[in-house]
Amino acid sequence: MDTDETEDEDFNREYIEETNRDAVIIAVGKLVAVDAVPKEYLAPEIVSHLAMHGTNVSEVIKHLLTVLRNKGADVALLFLEALKRVSTATI
Helix, strand or coil, rough: HHHHHHHHHHHHHHHHHHHHHHHHHHHHHHHHHHHCCCCCHHHHHHHHHCCCCHHHHHHHHHHHHHHHHHHHCCCHHHHHHHHHHHHHHHH
């Protein structure tokens, strides 16, 4: 296998992983937005991934936060819980 094929395979693998990440964040964001799961549980988990997965995921999370804020959620509390989860995961 030459290097061009290897580079193509690596690019394709990265693209698939990024696309899957985007699909997952959209799906869980919808679950929270329509109250299918408690926002107090899943929203902080989603927000804790804000900076880790690139601009596409960040944009989806920003939209989710806007929806939650418009529905009366305490976004500051969600951020606080997200920070707690991130700090616990990195210890």
